[in-house]
Amino acid sequence: MAEVTFLEALRQGLWEEMERDERVFILGEDVGLYGGAFKVTDGFSKRFGESRVIDTPISEAAIVGAAAGAAHMGLRPVAEMQFIDFISCAYDMLTNYVATARYRAGLGTPMVVRGPCGGYVRGGPFHSQNPEAAFLHTPGLKIVYPATVRDAKGLIKASIRDEDPVLYLEHKWLYRRIKEQLPEGEEILTPIGQARLAREGKDLSIITYGATLWKSLEAADQLAQQDGVSVEVLDLRTLLPMDDAAIVSTVKKTNKALIVHEDTRTGGIAGEIAARINEQAFEWLDGPIMRVTAHDVPIPYAPTLEDFVLPQTDDIVKAARWLAKY
């Protein structure tokens, strides 16, 4: 066992897959010689060579397009967006081309697009976004969003092995903030499409993913200590396809649902989750489905404003307290 960070676990997963399968290669901006803006691919170029760790021009559309072509030709590309905010430049490639290829032309596109997302790091509007909602609406894609060290590794490996295009969203606030003991020599694979019960409880369920998993767990601790409220926390891990069974199961158990995500509110994934709960567990609800999310504004640069806009532990505590008493 060795204690590793979220970033190190991701790095290990990439490394192991490249060792295992020579079709796997990496492309992106500064991923080679520089080792990536966050050093995720540090040392990869030296080990695997420039043909498998490719520095590209600053064009996300070109990166994704090249990856798609390579995937069609039998390779397993892992494309890095230096900051996930810029994936919007490749939106056309991903939604019109990649997501539809199998349905249009019978062309499988086994590729991963990964990149650092999320705020709480004073990154401002261009370096703090969570783009999952923009792609949740695109049939043909899969979206994973690990929140733990183990899943960072398990999901990158599962994504690389998947036969379909997968967006792998990695929260930069988690990169070096969380650590976990990972067994050496064990192959860690987290199945895509399965949520994980991060904490058991009986009074209400928090459904969340990404960085807000940790804020939700913190809130659950406070509620247990201060209010005697027992909170269950579900980590979705995969956003597309969504694990309806896990969501419905926790709602049927506690009868109250609080959805927490860092992304902005309107059109956010919480709305979709709430609709599914309504459709599948309406008669088990003992209170309205509530949301804690960012406000509907671009993420501000000023620390005080960023703190206000993004959901904090205290916001989750207040919402859960209200819902528990409902």
Next chain:
Amino acid sequence: MARVDVLMPQMGESIAEGTLSKWLKKVGDPVKRDEPLFEISTDKVDAEIPAPAAGVLAEIKVQEGQTVPVQTLVAVLETDASAAATKPAAAAPAPAPAAPKPAPAPAPPPKPEPQPASPPARQPASQPVAVKSGDGDGGGVQTAEQRLRTKSTPLVRKIAAEHSVDISRIPGSGYAGRVTKQDILGYIERAPAATPASRAPLTAPSGAVAHPAVEPWPGDRVEPWSKIRKITADHMVMSKRVSAHVASFFEVDFTRVAHLRAKAKQSYAERGVSLTFLAFIAKACAENLRKHPVVNAAVSGDSTIYRADVNIGIAVALDWGLIVPVIKHADELSLIGIARAINDLGERARTKKLSPDDIQRGTFTITNPGGFGPFAGIPIINQPQVAILGVGAIEKRPRVVTTSDGSESIAIRTMGMLTMSYDHRVVDGADADKFLADVKKLLQEFPEGAV
């Protein structure tokens, strides 16, 4: 300019609360003194409640469908019309005013404000949907349906349906008196023992009865039960389950009664009383119940309660259900007193003027479907009593009669069947038949002086 409080009346002594079933006036309406203001429905009876003073209905404090303890402020009358006219209607679905547990004010949810569609964005946090007042109910009067919607969640209603529990009876501890999961689960857990005893000590336990669901066929009309239907249904099933029903049949020669009735009818009518066969039968029962105390009794656990009073309930069929007003101290009334009581209770039952007291403390019941023509019927005991008398059609039939010289012949006689269902847990066949024989004897030899 005076304001007059209107309270939920203390109707019967065992009635702790009432459901406001319908407002007959709106806020702003002028009302006369004693004019019906609202209808209430209790465990026992539906009644119209008159205005205590003349004025204008200024505020409604209890919405339709809400159940509140007696003496709760229901409305405020303004005796000066101009003062009330400018007042805004009290529309807010306030927490039940004097509910056992004062409902906490609903705190707005914290930061994650549901963004309103229109842009008054400075609103700090919008109210949770469920405590907003109903959709555009301008007058502020909630329908029972709206009230129900604000008082319970889908889960609670599902549990209520599964356990045949009336949500409006459960004190809610959630925001605005909402019944929560804990409330209903606690209620169901406690229900079998504590609930009936604490609510109506003078009536039999009327625990919730599960009536199995049936799938309607296309074109069928499904009508949910009214409160009175539900109470009747539960009570009948409970009675059949609780009592060991046995029935005895006695054929009675009413020829003498018919003769006496025909003779006295006119003079009774002049005194405003309709003299019916039922009055004679009730009188005959009243005279004999004290002699046969086991028939004038109740069962309580492993004991028999022999009632001190003789209070005879008379079943009245109404368009909207069945009700049993009670003639108190029937054994102390003359025939005309009983006849008048039957007239009065029947009339008040039909006009919803009965008070809950009128239908309590019965010790024996008579049901008289004879007017509809049945030869005989077997009634169900009105719990917790132990006997109920059913009256069949009274009509002329051929009958063998023996004259004083011993010769026999067939004669035309006015005959009718009396049926009594009794609870064999305490009333044995001999007790029942001795009582019925005495009733029959009195009816056949009814003293002319008593008419």
